[in-house]
Amino acid sequence: MSTPKIVILGAGYGGLITSRQLEKSLRNGEAEVTLINKHDYHYISTQLHKTGAGTASDDKITLHIPELLKTDKVHFKKGNVQDVDFKEKKVRLDSGDEIEYDYLLISLGFDVTTFGIPGVEENAFKIKSFQSTKAIYNHILRQMAAYKEDSDPSRLTIAVAGAGFTGIEMVGELVEALPKLCRTYNIPLSETRIINIEASPTVLPGFDQEAIKFTTNYLMKNNVELMTSTKILECSPTSIELDNGEVLPSRTLIWSGGVRGNTLLEKLDLPTSRGRIPVDEFLRVKAVENVFCIGDAALFMKDEKNALPPTAQVAIQQAELCGPNIIASLRGETLKTFEYHHKGTVASIGNKAAVGKVFGLKISGTFAAVMKQVIEARYLFVLGGPSLVIKQFLKIGKPYSKVSAATHQK
Numbered sequence: 001m002s003t004p005k006i007v008i009l010g011a012g013y014g015g016l017i018t019s020r021q022l023e024k025s026l027r028n029g030e031a032e033v034t035l036i037n038k039h040d041y042h043y044i045s046t047q048l049h050k051t052g053a054g055t056a057s058d059d060k061i062t063l064h065i066p067e068l069l070k071t072d073k074v075h076f077k078k079g080n081v082q083d084v085d086f087k088e089k090k091v092r093l094d095s096g097d098e099i100e101y102d103y104l105l106i107s108l109g110f111d112v113t114t115f116g117i118p119g120v121e122e123n124a125f126k127i128k129s130f131q132s133t134k135a136i137y138n139h140i141l142r143q144m145a146a147y148k149e150d151s152d153p154s155r156l157t158i159a160v161a162g163a164g165f166t167g168i169e170m171v172g173e174l175v176e177a178l179p180k181l182c183r184t185y186n187i188p189l190s191e192t193r194i195i196n197i198e199a200s201p202t203v204l205p206g207f208d209q210e211a212i213k214f215t216t217n218y219l220m221k222n223n224v225e226l227m228t229s230t231k232i233l234e235c236s237p238t239s240i241e242l243d244n245g246e247v248l249p250s251r252t253l254i255w256s257g258g259v260r261g262n263t264l265l266e267k268l269d270l271p272t273s274r275g276r277i278p279v280d281e282f283l284r285v286k287a288v289e290n291v292f293c294i295g296d297a298a299l300f301m302k303d304e305k306n307a308l309p310p311t312a313q314v315a316i317q318q319a320e321l322c323g324p325n326i327i328a329s330l331r332g333e334t335l336k337t338f339e340y341h342h343k344g345t346v347a348s349i350g351n352k353a354a355v356g357k358v359f360g361l362k363i364s365g366t367f368a369a370v371m372k373q374v375i376e377a378r379y380l381f382v383l384g385g386p387s388l389v390i391k392q393f394l395k396i397g398k399p400y401s402k403v404s405a406a407t408h409q410k
């Protein structure tokens with residue numbers, strides 16, 4: 001009998017932690033494992049807003065995947081997954097390569113949803129991947145450089161759509177970044193605007209009142225213009241039209257209006273619901289043999305009506321069980337059911353403040369910001385042990401750089 005083949009699609013939180021689990025628990029020669037990812041780096045998605053604002057260096061946000069794999073039990077393949085043939089048990093890459101599997105894990109993450117609002121897909125910037133957020137930072141630099149030449153205020157008006165978790169983290173980071181960028185380009189900070197547009201009546205919908213109040217006060221104190229109960233109707237390269245009749249002259253709309261499962265999932269021959277793949281209590285795709293799905297790509301119902309949210313916390317806990325369940329499947333052993341334990345949520349507002357709840361305790365301000373760092377460190381610890389934590393925390397890069405107006409676009 002040939003060695004069983006396990007193939008993992010996507011090296012985000014879910015795919016990487018599952019790979020680590022398989023490295024730890026598979027016996028030598030028990031299975032061939034291939035981890036496939038678009039790029040040869042893993043990006044820490046929970047910190048992408050820092051790449052967007054330029055407040056963290058690239059090597060703090062991206063980690064070279066082959067260096068994260070500790071043994072030769074997992075083989076890394078760089079490739080863009082295009083399709084899966086579930087009958088033939090083959091994954092197709094856009095290079096034309098086909099990879100056979102006996103056990104498959106789909107952990108392809110999320111995409112951004114723009115609700116069909118005219119112009120958003122084409123003109124807004126998305127907090128979706130390392131490259132998409134790097135594009136935000138480069139665009140802001142180009143706008144600053146161009147402003148020096150034409151003084152067009154739309155270049156210094158940065159709008160963030162959505163004041164949910166990701167939107168607030170993005171705004172908080174911009175608050176921290178703009179003074180330094182203004183110094184670099186010799187532009188008065190008072191000439192810049194950060195506008196946060198949210199359809200709900202408050203920032204951080206779903207958070208408790210204290211968190212909402214703290215965040216609102218913090219942002220207003222830092223001159224962020226909060227436009228709650230406001231919807232975006234349309235966006236062009238140079239303006240944003242709102243439902244209150246206002247047309248904002250802005251060349252930078254950062255969209256954080258919501259996420260869904262990777263759009264590729266709907267092209268696969270599998271049932272999807274809300275853009276995600278329904279899974280059973282063992283994290284297996286229903287009605288397809290030996291196919292698992294976790295993280296933002298998976299729809300796991302916590303009760304009859306509600307699915308688990310797309311968070312790193314869920315993806316990590318699912319991965320910690322998914323590795324052992326894949327091994328149990330190939331050994332013919334009993335699989336364990338997935339139980340989610342919510343430990344809390346902390347949203348950063350720049351480096352110095354945050355709000356949230358950890359183990360039932362409401363926190364805000366500097367202490368919450370420290371807790372946020374602890375949460376990030378824990379993830380690095382799970383991924384690469386204490387050495388990775390120390391290595392990442394010691395990295396001091398050069399996030400702020402200057403581009404010339406010659407490269408200005410849009």
Ligand SMILES: Cc1cc2nc3c(=O)[nH]c(=O)nc-3n(C[C@H](O)[C@H](O)[C@H](O)COP(=O)(O)OP(=O)(O)OC[C@H]3O[C@@H](n4cnc5c(N)ncnc54)[C@H](O)[C@@H]3O)c2cc1C
Nearest residue numbers: 010012013014038045046080081109295296310311312313
């Ligand atoms: C700014 C921001 C802040 C966040 N903060 C928090 C937080 O504080 N706490 C929290 O719990 N969650 C947070 N989240 C959510 C969290 O990042 C996601 O829930 C988590 O990344 C999901 O993990 P995943 O493994 O399912 O997918 P991902 O981490 O998105 O990984 C998917 C991987 O698949 C790869 N991929 C995609 N398509 C293909 C393809 N066609 N071929 C090959 N590879 C492909 C991608 O490159 C990526 O490496 C935040 C998200 C954002 C954007």
